Amino acid sequence: MHVKKVHIVSLGCPKNLVDSEVMAGVLAERGYLPTERPEEASIIMINTCAFILPAREEAIAEILRMAAWKQKGGGPCLRLVVTGCLPQRYGKELVDALPEVDLFLGTAEVPHIARHLDELFAIPKAGKYRRSAIGRPTFLMNADHRRLISTSANSAYIKIADGCSNHCSYCVIPSIRGKARSRAIDDILKEAEGLAAQGVRELIVIAQDTTAYGLDRKGKPTLSRLLRELVAIDGLSWIRLLYTYPARLTEELLQTIAEKKKICHYLDIPIQHSDDAILRAMYRRGDSALIRNAIAKAREIIPGVALRTSLIVGFPGETVRRFEKLLSFVREIRFDHLGVFPYSREDGTAAAAFPSRISKREKERRRNLIMEEQALISREINSALIGTRQEVLVEGKGELEGFTHIGRCRRQAPEIDGATHIRGGDPKTGVIVTCRIIGADDYDLFAEVL
Numbered sequence: 001m002h003v004k005k006v007h008i009v010s011l012g013c014p015k016n017l018v019d020s021e022v023m024a025g026v027l028a029e030r031g032y033l034p035t036e037r038p039e040e041a042s043i044i045m046i047n048t049c050a051f052i053l054p055a056r057e058e059a060i061a062e063i064l065r066m067a068a069w070k071q072k073g074g075g076p077c078l079r080l081v082v083t084g085c086l087p088q089r090y091g092k093e094l095v096d097a098l099p100e101v102d103l104f105l106g107t108a109e110v111p112h113i114a115r116h117l118d119e120l121f122a123i124p125k126a127g128k129y130r131r132s133a134i135g136r137p138t139f140l141m142n143a144d145h146r147r148l149i150s151t152s153a154n155s156a157y158i159k160i161a162d163g164c165s166n167h168c169s170y171c172v173i174p175s176i177r178g179k180a181r182s183r184a185i186d187d188i189l190k191e192a193e194g195l196a197a198q199g200v201r202e203l204i205v206i207a208q209d210t211t212a213y214g215l216d217r218k219g220k221p222t223l224s225r226l227l228r229e230l231v232a233i234d235g236l237s238w239i240r241l242l243y244t245y246p247a248r249l250t251e252e253l254l255q256t257i258a259e260k261k262k263i264c265h266y267l268d269i270p271i272q273h274s275d276d277a278i279l280r281a282m283y284r285r286g287d288s289a290l291i292r293n294a295i296a297k298a299r300e301i302i303p304g305v306a307l308r309t310s311l312i313v314g315f316p317g318e319t320v321r322r323f324e325k326l327l328s329f330v331r332e333i334r335f336d337h338l339g340v341f342p343y344s345r346e347d348g349t350a351a352a353a354f355p356s357r358i359s360k361r362e363k364e365r366r367r368n369l370i371m372e373e374q375a376l377i378s379r380e381i382n383s384a385l386i387g388t389r390q391e392v393l394v395e396g397k398g399e400l401e402g403f404t405h406i407g408r409c410r411r412q413a414p415e416i417d418g419a420t421h422i423r424g425g426d427p428k429t430g431v432i433v434t435c436r437i438i439g440a441d442d443y444d445l446f447a448e449v450l
Contacts, residue, residue, distance in 0.1 A: 004121065005033045007041035009066070010150070011059055012049025014206050014242070014415075016084060017150065018141070018159045020047045023083070023113045025146030030114035034148060038069060043079045043117060048086035050176065052344035059086050060098075067100035079120050081105065083113070085176050087134055095131050106134035107177060111145060137163065137178035143190035152395060154430035155202040155414060156195050160188055160226065164208035165216075166245070168272075169283040169350035170312065170343065173208055180209070182217050185226055189233070196235035201430060202393055203230065204240045204413065211248035224256045231262045237432055238393070240413060242268040246294040247285040254301040264410040265302050269294065270310040274329035275322040278315055281354065288329070295333060306411040308337035311370065314363030315343045316354035323366055330373055336381055337417045338374045340367045375442040382418075382440035392420050392435045392447060394427045409435075409445065418443030425449040 006027055010020035023045070024034050035041055044066045048059040063082055070080050079102045087094060087104035094104050103120055105113070116133060140162050149156050163178040164171075192203060205227070207213060214221040223241075230239055239262050244253075246269050257263045273279055276287045286294075298305050311330075313323065330338065342363035345352050390409040398406045403421035412418055420435070427433045427449060439446035 004031065004043065004117075005035045005041045006043040006045055006117070007035050007038040009044070009046045009062055011047065011062060012051065012055055012085065014157045014204070015159055015162070015208065016047055016049055018147070018157050018206070019084065019107070019110050021147040021150055022110055022141055022145045023047070024148035024150070026111060026114050027117070028148060029146060030118070032114065032117065038066065043081060043120075044070065045081045045083060045113075047084040048082060050085040050089040051172065052341065052346065054344070056086065063098060063101060067098075071100065079103070079117075081117070081120070083107075083109065087132065088137060088176050089172065091134050092132055102131065104132040104134065107137045108135045108139045109133055110139050110141070137176060138181075140181045140183060142183065143187045143194065149195070149198070149200070151414065152429075154199050155204065155393065155395075156200045157204045157206050158188065158192055158195065159183075159206050160210065160213050160223075161207035165212065166209060166285075167283060169281060169354075170315065170346065172346050172348055175348055177208065180212050180216055182207075182213050182215070182221075184217070185221050185229060188226060189229055192230055192233055192236070196233050199235075199430065201236065201432065202238040202240060203236055204242060205230075206242050208243065209245045209248075210241060210243050211245045211250075211253070222250075222252070224250070224253045227253075227256050227260065227263060231260045236262060238262060238264050238410065240264045240266055242413065244269050245285070246271055246291050249294045249298065251297065251301070254298055257305075258302045265305045266308070266411060266413065267298055267302070267305055268308045268413070269298075272310065272312050273315065273318075273326060275318070275325050278318055278322055281317055281351070282312075282315065283350065292333075306336040307333075308339075308413070308417065309335050310339045310341065312341050312343050313366040313370065314356075314358040316351060316356035316358070318343075318358065318366075327370060327373065330370055330377070334377050334381065335374070336378070336411060337413075338370070338378075339416065340370045340374075342367050378418075379440065379442045382443075382445055385437045385445065386440055388437050389450065390420070390435055390437055390445075390447065391432050392422060393432050394422065394429055395419075396429050398422065403446065407433075409447075412445075418445065420445040420447050423448050 049055040081103045083105040088106040161182040164173045165180040213223040392407040394407040403423045405422040435447035
């Protein structure tokens with residue numbers, strides 16, 4: 001009997017990664033064997049992102065790369081399947097554009113992935129079959145969906161909601177993922193307890209907008225209430241919060257973060273811009289005064305809070321003066337971590353109809369200016385931490401000379417922020433150790449175990 005090994009490539013954000021982990025779990029229960037080696041796989045599955053142009057380009061490049069592998073016949077690969085946001089957004093257009101792909105599945109097909117692959121295997125390779133299944137984006141995972149966690153070092157994401165109802169003028173997420181849908185608190189707690197039982201020590205709370213949690217549910221449970229329930233779970237050491245909307249950063253939420261030791265003093269607040277005219281054109285709730293007030297409140301209530309944000313440059317109407325205001329804002333606020341994205345014109349969004357004369361080169365120039373400024377700010381903030389004690393979650397062996405291990409402190413989220421390089425002792429992966437910071441650069445910290 002042929003062993004059905006499947007290699008899953010997950011592209012895009014952590015929300016997409018959770019979908020990939022759910023699909024891996026569903027497949028494992030149905031007798032499929034996940035493998036990290038594409039050359040061993042009978043099926044290669046690519047879970048795609050389609051948020052902005054670079055994400056689509058990455059997805060297409062990966063599809064073509066894996067298609068070439070399949071056609072070369074260098075391994076047992078029989079089928080190539082593409083799932084997620086790219087098929088959900090472009091539907092049957094992809095069937096004609098990418099004949100190399102055997103099956104396209106939308107976001108609603110996550111729990112049905114095993115049935116689709118079973119049907120695909122049952123059809124002779126030369127036979128005719130339906131090459132796409134794309135429905136309304138209504139899927140919302142629950143604790144009964146088994147996940148195969150792919151992150152390392154005892155850290156895992158927990159997706160508390162799916163979809164988004166903010167309808168920012170530049171964003172396609174509501175059309176791809178549907179309106180905001182929150183999970184029940186009891187269901188989230190059940191999953192979190194299962195993750196803790198598996199050895200997860202850091203739980204990273206995610207959604208398209210975590211601060212919108214519960215607004216669609218009866219009784220409107222709040223994110224603050226959910227966090228207070230999560231900290232009571234034995235085994236969890238850190239809880240980290242991502243994707244918070246500045247207009248919904250309530251004092252109650254900030255107090256909860258400040259009071260509960262398990263919750264990292266870390267806030268990801270994607271503000272996108274600081275100019276009022278641009279914020280209005282983006283259909284963002286609140287102006288620059290609201291953003292400043294939210295940041296000031298966070299710093300007042302949460303001692304030593306580390307702040308991350310993301311910005312968009314080159315949005316239609318971003319004059320030189322408005323960009324300079326944004327650059328001044330970055331210098332003034334001094335975020336601990338910051339990411340910048342050049343504006344990507346997306347069909348189907350309101351902003352796609354806005355006139356724009358900003359070239360790709362100018363967008364990149366503006367992005368680079370902000371990132372250069374942020375590098376200076378980050379180095380100064382990191383240097384001020386030298387001599388302090390920090391808890392560090394050990395993630396594995398280090399690669400820098402003199403530093404045997406690598407990890408992250410409470411101020412650093414995985415993938416998007418810097419790392420902490422560790423020396424001294426022989427700490428085990430997944431353990432949280434107390435360290436003294438002995439050095440810093442633009443984004444990383446250097447520490448020794450106490």
